Amino acid sequence: MTASAIATPAVSVDIESVNLSYGDNHVLKDVSLAIRPGEFFAFLGPSGCGKTTLLRLIAGFNQADTGRVVIGGRDISSLPPWKRDVGMVFQSYALWPHMTVRANVAFGLEERGVPKAEIERRVEAALSLVGLSHLAGRRPSQLSGGQQQRVAVARTIAVEPKVLLLDEPLSNLDAKMRVQVRRELRDLQQRLGLTTIFVTHDQEEANTICDRIAVMNDGIVQQVGTPMELYERPANLFVANFLGTANILAGKIVGSGDAQRFELEGGIAFPVAGEASVPDHAKLLFRPQHAALELPGTGAGDALSLPARIARCEFLGSSMRYGVLVGATEVSVDMPFQSGRTVFGVGTDVSLRLSTKSLQWLDC
Template sequence: MNAPLSLTTPAVSVDIAGVNLSYGTNHVLKDVNLAIEPGEFFAFLGPSGCGKTTLLRLIAGFNQADTGHVRIGGRDITDLPPWKRDVGMVFQSYALWPHMTVRRNVAFGLEERGVKRAEVERRVETALGLVGLAHLADRRPSQLSGGQQQRVAVARTVAIEPKVLLLDEPLSNLDAKMRVQVRRELRDLQQRLGLTTIFVTHDQEEANTICDRIAVMNDGIVQQVGTPMELYERPANLFVAGFLGTANILKGRIVGSGAERYFEIDGGTRFPIPEDDRIPDGAALVFRPQHATLTDQAGPQDGALSLPCIIANREFLGASIRYGARIGATEVAIDVPFQSGKYLFEIGSSGWLKLWPRSLHWLSV
């Protein structure tokens, strides 16, 4: 078995402070501040055009900030060229040399850096062993699957012993089954190396399953930073709530006060608000599909709020049934665990939606 690839330095932090970047009049990154811990698997997550890849390329040195600083291990690298930053980047396209063997592709970056032949051979052998491709070292990229090509790109980057590993949508060219396998391999490799890794993706499932923390981005702004569970259970705003999984959003207005305070949604349906709930002005009520249930029994139960609804649609998802329930003019999704023989609500039938206050979020619109 190959010896573990030895990194030249311990895991390092990455700090981004006050970064702004514009292309002409287009303000792409807006006062970005992030502190990434040593050895952390961190994600930049957001929709296309949110600035996540621009930020990754800025860390790599391919983009230059208008203001702000980037530090790796406490060292300011803001003005350094890419080859002096001690970072390694895996591109979305993999960028492999088609005429070179796997071995030569992995060795290329080391040879360009003037590493001695014996050390090049050691690092190439170890890197290929880490990604499970030692037996394919003499093949060319065209003779490999998409997942194998992605592993070659990772091995080539790891072989140069970077302080920080940057991954730019590395799974986007793989089919769904291969993505699941390769993301697990990436996580396992990162854990074994203890290497600070930053992962860019628009796929929240990918970020949730392999990353320690996530920065959710939109319109060049970091909306919220936290663990996958923190972001899912305590979203900071409506964008985060809607981007991370399915979220039901009920918009309306608060009427009354004190013990007679109600939330009235479009269509006139209203329900009481617990007195101790602090609700910002203009708030919307947010809850997840699994945090509600359906019943044919009217009235509150076990402290739950009770709202009349009409079943608009129904989908069988295997482990659960997803109902679309109309409350007033708003339709919400409700996931009910599937049990063979259990009563199913028919489309067009009436029911009662039960909501528990502890599972509700009040977020500013």
């Protein structure tokens, strides 16, 4: 069986000005998103940010106070879950323990009154897609966590939903299995061409398999973009700190024009190009790999050089991570490890070199 045996045309998902509260708790705050047909999209954020609530709203298990959900141009906001043409894989998988794999996958089709011959065709196609045809006669307790997860996916895609919803489907797996299964999910989604929405608090999961990500916090969409866009150009400090390690230097702008400088806490100051648009209360952002360390007086070129001191040093195998004091602030610097290359010891005075192209000013 091929993916075309159960594939359905990809559709868009539009969330328009959605608000949702539980009593006095405003969980979703004017959320608007446009998810493209066939896209693997993630809701990413910490626990309690509203991402699962938003996913359940799309599925029909939650009801918005205001706003609407539109799938493929059709407003489904008032429809019950079974009429929305969406399929949801729950965090717990929700498999029937007394049923075989085949019976679990067939269950939703039987509930919909699908003819027996069509049920057999779809079950076979779904199990073939997730590589479990040979385990169709087993029960969930006889399967590994990764296999149970694939059964849950097979059961969902067998009903041929227009949109696939995944609620932290990898959280019950060990680290090695998570890597394997997330690759399988991405491969399956691409073969089906199915619009898929994935909820996770794990940035690595979202970065490796999703086309775009909506970063959420406190019920608000902070930023939407590709993993690289979010990492390289975060919209605010929350996004910067949530996606990877971010170095933040606080300070203030002094002077103006060609005499404009950024003065850090601790008294260190450096010039800022007159044409640079820097807010008065800006913070300077750069990533650990965007910096380099040298002995004072050895650098050249147009990179920014700041006096610093090594506060800590960690060997990570392929790289060295240094904790470096710049004035009163400690920042992280990652440098490739090479045999024979100088390793800076704690207490060493160094120059922290930053490429001006890698710097970002955040208005705080």
